[in-house]
Amino acid sequence: MRRITLGEVCTLLKENNNFHILTHNYPDGDTLGSGFALCCALRKLKKKANVIVDGNYPSKFTYLNENYKDQNFVPQYIVSVDVASRALLTKNVQQEYEKINLSIDHHATNTMFAENVYVDGQCAACCEIIYQIILDLGLEIDEDMAASIYTGVSTDTGCFCYSNTTENTHIIAAKVMPYCDWKNINQINFAIKSRAKLKMERMVYDTMEFYAGGKCAIIYTTLAMQKALGAGDDEMEGLASIPREIEGVLMGITMRQKDDGTFKISVRTNGDIDAAEFAAKFGGGGHKGAAGCSIKGDLSTVKYKLIKAAEEFL
């Protein structure tokens, strides 16, 4: 459980072999991009490395693992990417990997669960760290790495729009763009909406309510709504950004009913409102502008708890 430098990260990667790289559950573009880019880099160093994707692989990210093939070996060194705490791994993965040797992450809230931890909370995406590691390892960016890195930096910043974007995010984008089909990546992640998703968005807009004098907007999806529209995980993505987009809203809350009787809560904030602090009231966490938690209960009970907490918080 020690913090190490980026130079030490590179040394550990060079000195070890037979890597398993863990992504977080509900994998997004940044954890997958970080995983695949790091895996490419290690294989270029003639290491054996596999990416262990935790949770369901979102179909829209198929372009990231098209050229990827699992290698056959016994893992010796376990690295997690973009994973802020063990709780973000599924139970299965938690059991299989009791010890994690290295955590590479951009969440300032990282719980220091690994033997060695490198965290840079200034980075908009974990992929920014991976990009620097690739350079520091003396490797050249290839198409697969570029597509992975671009995916991570663009998806974690809402295509360079969110306030976590930095000059470095733009510079990395400019550096990797010549090597990958970023136009296609943007189409997939930011432009194209399935008709099912469109219907889901419209249904979700119908649930929107405002509280705290318009400073809080709350929306929800239920299993019944999902079933009615035949909406899968892909259609559910991105809904969390909807309530925060409304003028005057400082905190947007999205409730998504899960199979296990809980609601997955996404909190998105504007200005000085700390989403992680709010989510922590319900045992969750995350970043200042984007955080999450889980709450057990039926729709109206969970919603009432959230509204009450939001009114007090704002």
Place this chain on the structure above:
Amino acid sequence: MRRITLGEVCTLLKENNNFHILTHNYPDGDTLGSGFALCCALRKLKKKANVIVDGNYPSKFTYLNENYKDQNFVPQYIVSVDVASRALLTKNVQQEYEKINLSIDHHATNTMFAENVYVDGQCAACCEIIYQIILDLGLEIDEDMAASIYTGVSTDTGCFCYSNTTENTHIIAAKVMPYCDWKNINQINFAIKSRAKLKMERMVYDTMEFYAGGKCAIIYTTLAMQKALGAGDDEMEGLASIPREIEGVLMGITMRQKDDGTFKISVRTNGDIDAAEFAAKFGGGGHKGAAGCSIKGDLSTVKYKLIKAAEEFL
């Protein structure tokens, strides 16, 4: 009517004085950003310069002209920015400025209407050219210039998402970000939606129809719809990007009824479909991915014309 180099542009700017800088009608972030940034630059060179904003000034861009004050002088040298043809100026401005001395533009379709023309069709935004001019004039970027340049490059690329984005767009963003409140600019241009705009979007979604086997999506707004929601120009902005966002759609058409009995048509395309070529069938023009035209007539007649043309075109 001669094409000149960027070096010659700088020479003309240095050799002349008493500038009027013309923006295009229905001013957007790029024409305004180009105008104000160039105006700042000329004033730093101790020149007299005013921006002549053609058409209604969109209220959301108030942050661009907060510090701007008109100067009192007789104009001697007329520069247009981001204006592809005289037709994009209002009748009033066309009459007042018979001769335009210099056109600085990024539309490859520029009609060469000015005495001297500098066009770089590779630039995502006219502001990219203005940024280079500022550097070539030996000036340093200040806060007003940075806010103007960032506004132009971000709004013309849908916040670095559209396929016209280049490495240079990202690099310029990285260069100007330290000097301006880009987070606020993104909030204004990309994040915040008024409740009236939200209602307008939902009403517009209700008008969406698909043609050409799902490859064409068409939406419309009427004066009656606008009136019912009390929606002004600000609420109408950005609607044109909605139909193209749907999976499988290659051409999104947005019809907006105007006071003068015409519909303003916006065409947005994906892939290899040329929006400018389609708009040209109705006397319009623009870029490959985004173009427009005007068609006189009632809703059903205009819509039928567009659908028929789209079915043939796709």
